[in-house]
Amino acid sequence: MGENIGAAARVMGNFGLSDLRIVAPRDGWPNPAADTMSAGAFDEAVCAQVFETLEEAIADLSFIAATTARPRGMQKPVLDAAGAVTDISSRGTTNCGVMFGAEKTGLLNEHVVLANAIVTYPVAAGFSSLNLAQAVGVFAHAWAARDADAPAETFGGVDGPAGRDELVGMMTHFEDELERAGFFFPPEKKQVVVNNLRNMFTRADWTAQEVRAFRGAIKALAIGRGKARIGPRGGD
């Protein structure tokens, strides 16, 4: 189906794969439905070539993994997506390929035997028919994620965590205003309540800017009484 080919090309492009080889497409090539679903992948990211037979399509490859939904009873290594990526990565400049079958039929045994290894995904037993482009997408993502072993940057923001002095200043400010508002009652329980609040704020891991923002909010609540008195809660 052209739709599947186009969607597969799109997700290949998304994850940095550029060499798409199509064997005997059912509806010929080029295919308008494939173009539509590709979201421009054929122009911008992916080179598609068409072959009449699988043998021609893989002629220049040295390592091939075949994706199959079920075990084939063949004596071949069976890998998951991450395992296939690790294996292919380790082969350096060797030309490697991954084969996907048509969505309804999958790969024929005569195609699978040409592969060095089998790749399977952990699909649910009762609902295992994966869309072809999804099958391509899972491998493509695993490939793009291969160097992500080093933990990525932990936080998206630019601001660092607040210094402990800033944090303590904020907590003290909050506690002072709560004290003025009569929050700590009975007084002998104050320390437990303060401890609980400090634990919450310390665990929150706020940045210096966030600490300042919260101090601004406390201040507004504490000194905004004049304004509040003309608001809907004026009777408080």
Next chain:
Amino acid sequence: MGENIGAAARVMGNFGLSDLRIVAPRDGWPNPAADTMSAGAFDEAVCAQVFETLEEAIADLSFIAATTARPRGMQKPVLDAAGAVTDISSRGTTNCGVMFGAEKTGLLNEHVVLANAIVTYPVAAGFSSLNLAQAVGVFAHAWAARDADAPAETFGGVDGPAGRDELVGMMTHFEDELERAGFFFPPEKKQVVVNNLRNMFTRADWTAQEVRAFRGAIKALAIGRGKARIGPRGGD
């Protein structure tokens, strides 16, 4: 788009995820295009529920990851697919969810701030627009492929994290009181300030009891005005 919802449901079913929550679908619900693309997922594998707002959809969740294509400059943990799966696995019986935005727009900042963490995929810089169902598929596969030996419970306390409804209730309470106190000035900046505050509180990962404690503190500051006026800051 119904097609994307249906394709997302299909790949969820393929990888054993069954709880799909749809917020304000553009073309209503049920949707024939979604049914077609689902390949039977709604009958066989996936339960879909429709909500009018994101807040309702996530009300009973305690941990939420938001998928975004680009960094948002928010102070949140940024995870890859495998990292998100590891994190969610470690939370045991906590209700966890993953948010995906509409394909063209992604998630709005006001939605992302409600998440505990951001999930990104290593997409190609020049061709980064991922199909929505592919984005769901990548996470769903990573979930199905997670290691059986999940790390032990990471929370030391006995109290579980607050439900999202409790957290949103607390944040709304805080914002309402700040509004009364005249904190949001100028008014056109209110949404940005609210987003920053919500991001801070969401990241704080407070328990249900801590959320209640903070609401008590807000209330004290808001209604403690009479007591405050006879205190040392009585002139405020």
